[in-house]
Amino acid sequence: MNQPEDNDKRNEIAFSRRNWLKAAGGLVAMATSLRAEDVAGADAALELPLQLSINENAFGPSRQAVAAMTDSLKRIFRYPHAQSQQLIAMIAEKENVPGDHILMSVGSGEILLAYGRHFGAQKGEIIAAVPGYTQMIDVMQVLGSKVVKVPLNDKWEHDLDAMAAKVTAETSCVYICNPNNPTGTLCDAEKLKSFAIEVSKKAPVFIDEAYLECSDDFAANTMVGLVKQGHDVMVSRTFSKIYGLAGLRVGYAVASPQRIAQVRAQMSGNPNLMGAVAALASLKDKEYLDDTRAKIKAGRDAIHAVLRDLGKKHTASQANFVFFQTGMPIEKFQEAMRNEQVIVARPFPPMLDWCRLTIGQPAEIAHVHRALRKILG
Numbered sequence: 264m265n266q267p268e269d270n271d272k273r274n275e276i277a278f279s280r281r282n283w284l285k286a287a288g289g290l291v292a293m294a295t296s297l298r299a300e301d302v303a304g305a306d307a308a309l310e311l312p313l314q315l316s317i318n319e320n321a322f323g324p325s326r327q328a329v330a331a332m333t334d335s336l337k338r339i340f341r342y343p344h345a346q347s348q349q350l351i352a353m354i355a356e357k358e359n360v361p362g363d364h365i366l367m368s369v370g371s372g373e374i375l376l377a378y379g380r381h382f383g384a385q386k387g388e389i390i391a392a393v394p395g396y397t398q399m400i401d402v403m404q405v406l407g408s409k410v411v412k413v414p415l416n417d418k419w420e421h422d423l424d425a426m427a428a429k430v431t432a433e434t435s436c437v438y439i440c441n442p443n444n445p446t447g448t449l450c451d452a453e454k455l456k457s458f459a460i461e462v463s464k465k466a467p468v469f470i471d472e473a474y475l476e477c478s479d480d481f482a483a484n485t486m487v488g489l490v491k492q493g494h495d496v497m498v499s500r501t502f503s504k505i506y507g508l509a510g511l512r513v514g515y516a517v518a519s520p521q522r523i524a525q526v527r528a529q530m531s532g533n534p535n536l537m538g539a540v541a542a543l544a545s546l547k548d549k550e551y552l553d554d555t556r557a558k559i560k561a562g563r564d565a566i567h568a569v570l571r572d573l574g575k576k577h578t579a580s581q582a583n584f585v586f587f588q589t590g591m592p593i594e595k596f597q598e599a600m601r602n603e604q605v606i607v608a609r610p611f612p613p614m615l616d617w618c619r620l621t622i623g624q625p626a627e628i629a630h631v632h633r634a635l636r637k638i639l640g
């Protein structure tokens with residue numbers, strides 16, 4: 264269970280990796296010869312089938328992150344203490360909170376699991392939207408907690424009023440994924456803020472911002488400010504999505520030192536040297552961030568345009584994936600796409616004729632367009 268979404272599926276699928284992923288995978292072996300330009304942002308030659316089911320960043324990491332890792336290879340015999348401290352300091356500065364409000368983790372999935380283990384042990388109730396991301400919920404259920412599932416509203420967004428109405432003395436915590444996975448929808452920022460302030464007086468609120476930096480307006484939508492104001496809110500972030508470092512497993516949470524101590528007690532790992540130096544370099548590379556966000560948005564807009572042309576409903580995704588109604592059972596659509604050499608995501612009950620598809624590079628999107636027109640046209 265200690266895996267990001269669909270990792271089990273990942274193992275089942277025999278697919279050839281993109282060029283840049285191959286290069287990144289060979290990083291250690293090629294320590295002395297690898298140059299940043301061999302990996303970062305390399306335009307992928309189309310390698311089929313396209314792996315568009317697990318929301319990786321098709322545009323690859325920052326060149327500066329690759330250069331920093333290459334440079335650090337000669338220091339891998341050292342523990343990453345100094346680099347981890349630098350990373351915490353830099354994240355604290357970015358989030359505008361003291362360093363003791365930052366908890367580093369091995370991917371943000373580890374935070375979700377540790378939080379789930381801490382609150383799941385109370386055997387109470389977790390309130391969550393459906394369909395939504397289930398990593399925390401699954402672990403809480405295993406520990407004997409009950410999931411109170413609240414359907415999305417008619418715009419496929421969190422129904423915050425309905426969720427607030429479900430809070431009782433039994434509630435252990437409330438999970439909000441913003442943007443939501445699999446719909447990619449954002450909550451209205453002001454509404455989410457008042458929801459979190461009110462609800463967190465009764466039960467802790469967890470806000471998963473894994474995809475928020477892919478959205479058009481990160482600053483207006485992040486809820487980190489609530490942590491600083493002293494509300495019982497934890498916010499998680501990851502370097503796996505917009506920063507293109509999924510393989511390195513670096514994530515973090517922002518919360519009060521008290522909540523951090525509880526969650527840390529359930530954790531066993533720390534980011535490694537490569538993860539720390541790559542994350543540090545990525546944070547400094549503002550150009551990379553803006554450029555990648557623009558590429559993701561262009562891909563999202565292009566697929567949405569084709570879907571509209573085909574008369575297919577889609578959500579207002581702000582993430583690095585789209586979610587749309589296929590008009591057929593998802594298993595049938597998955598198979599049809601597989602025949603066109605495109606791997607799409609798993610079913611998301613109860614939206615069983617909808618499909619989640621990760622944004623790829625332009626050549627991949629062009630291939631997806633042809634497949635969509637053939638199957639849905």
Ligand SMILES: Cc1ncc(COP(=O)(O)O)c(C=O)c1O
Pocket residue numbers: 266267268317318369370371372373375396440444471473474500501502503509512513514
């Ligand atoms: C909403 C959401 N949160 C958290 C994660 C965990 O990702 P990671 O452990 O790579 O940070 C994922 C992974 O796909 C996700 O979709």
